[in-house]
Amino acid sequence: MSGPRRHDVLVIGGGNAGLSLAGRLRRDGCRDVAVVEPRSVHHYRPLLSYVASGTATLADLRRPQDEVVPSGVRRYAGTVASVDPARSVVVLADGTELGYGDLAVCPGSEVDWDAVPGSREAVATAHAATSYLPEQAEKTWTMLSSFRSGRAVFAISDRHVPCAPVGLKPLFAAVDVWRRTGVLDDIEVELLVEGPQLVRHEAADRRLRDAAAAYGVRVRVGTTVRSVDAEGRTLALEGPDGASTLGYDALYLAPPHRAYDWIADSGLATEDSDGFVAVDPETLQHVAHPNVWGLGDAATVGTLPSGGALRKQVPVVARNIQARRTGRTMRRYDGYSVAPVTTSRRRLLLAEFDRTGRPEPSLPVVDLARPRPSLLVFDRYLEPLIYWHKLIQGRVS
Template structure:
């Protein structure tokens, strides 16, 4: 499928105008009877689940695919950084879920409460039993705001404590940037895997940009307190980002984890993960990223998750390590790559191929190379386009993508949202591998 920038931007504009008018084109289900039988059950209606539903609904036929998803609103979460940075609005990130699911699929507007993988059954909170031949788990990642003492209370009551990791709080971020006067502006990274590992520092760079624009930068002490030992997991991009923070005068504190917020006294408590020592720091503004985990309902089933608590799949095939009729993709899995929408795009195409093969009685093929991408916005109008896989950089364009680029910024800001709505969640976009080979004259990976 050929998708041009002009077509995508035109589609995005039309989509934003029309999405609220869409009438559901597939069936929704509440509890009519306790048992339902499906060829394919997809648990999770986020990026991965919606993409897989669109790939299989027409192939398998009406009433053969069910999507278990309680939320009526689907968010394009990679845009939350731009919302927090005052570049996009929250409404631009949202679409009704029923405008994205395919015709012929059943929407089970409920949560999964239990899995019986031995007997091929998913039970919902309402008590419905969904029997399946094949199961795709795409439940995303769980935000654990309550694991940082005082964080939820601070987010609810302190206008200068914010987080881009929840649509309920994302608008607070730009408000806090505008209200900032002087003192410490702290940006945190928790001691857990998270979705989009670059996002905690992207909003920091946008805050730096706005502080400079408003003439407040000399009054701001910007701190990046991260639990990680490095600024980014891929050395090529880490080296570039260390130069960015140096040029901007940002202080980086590695192996430093937020454990408590005392918003009444405007204090944050951090633990040094190497020594165990605690330090209390005053803040004027604090952007907090909560610890994250695989959803609790999955962790209750040790046959589905590994010893670290994530869905246990083969990293190259996306097939479950124990149950051959179960596949998983996205943030809930134990695949050793960053948890991003870009990763889901590549994974969705590979899952489609391998699930089709298994349905045809064939073996799954090891195809996934760990591809993911993190567009690292370093200022308004600048972006480092990090693309990498299990073994290091996997860059699409025949340039050094570790350099700040205005082109890459506009790809992130203008092109990728349209590609997401028109391509990825509709089941048409499987990542840039074909284009990567084309741009590298067939010599790329």
């Protein structure tokens, strides 16, 4: 009896994680790798922050998906509806079933507008925007660059937001332009950060606060936006001093994200994984299904989700798939992540840290956590080339 079509390794999601892993597996000699990815256009998402800062366009970050899928990797242009880990089968929305030897689950996450009632309505107006969705990124800069007076509020959630500190990029681009065009004195800038720090790296956090202070930005950490009144342009806040309200004339949101429902519905989440794929954060192997792996924004990797983190996660999963089959020792991921944050339109710092928050610099000699023009050039112009030509082709070490 013939069962569903089967692949040695099947990857759910052809984003940063999925393509990098598929390419890496092919390079390591795995002959049969397939990716399920419904979108016909691939986005290099870090450039969205530059679109929202007026220094990149959407065309700069888009490529046809079929042109970027690594050679030798089969792509299914479908959407995964569920996984049956007991049968080692993935079911697509059109009913197609695909079997697998090992499964890597990396569909990313989605904006959770429901977590902040009124936020969806707010970003539908001209007075609020986010860089976290392509259709909103250009609008963010239109809103900020045309702003002349009033209160501009930037709110950054720490609930599963991919590379959350990059939400500061549109802020620093805006205050820089406002100062240069002479309107900064007429603008009250409030930064609301849900977490305890702007970034989980002491020196970088201090430098970002200094940069914010130099522009007169009022920074409030530990402050959550509970809801938005889009019509009255008012935020309901919860902070260290309790509940309060704050009016805005322009609002930027780095909104909470959530996992896709089918992950929990397929039994890939656990009670304490908040709907995300429950993996051992070191081996990235699923806690209950040994031939299932999770990486990227969709998995419980216990650190800031970021593209930079994938440079370390991908080789771990590629190696551990082989280790599971051969009984060799598994490699461990230390929770490395990175946040590249601008402090103006000319300078950027790189905060690199491990799961405990300990700095983990990639260059031992140069202090990359200090804002530098060269780092901005690297992040804006070189990193995208490395992404298209190396990382998502599986040249990840």
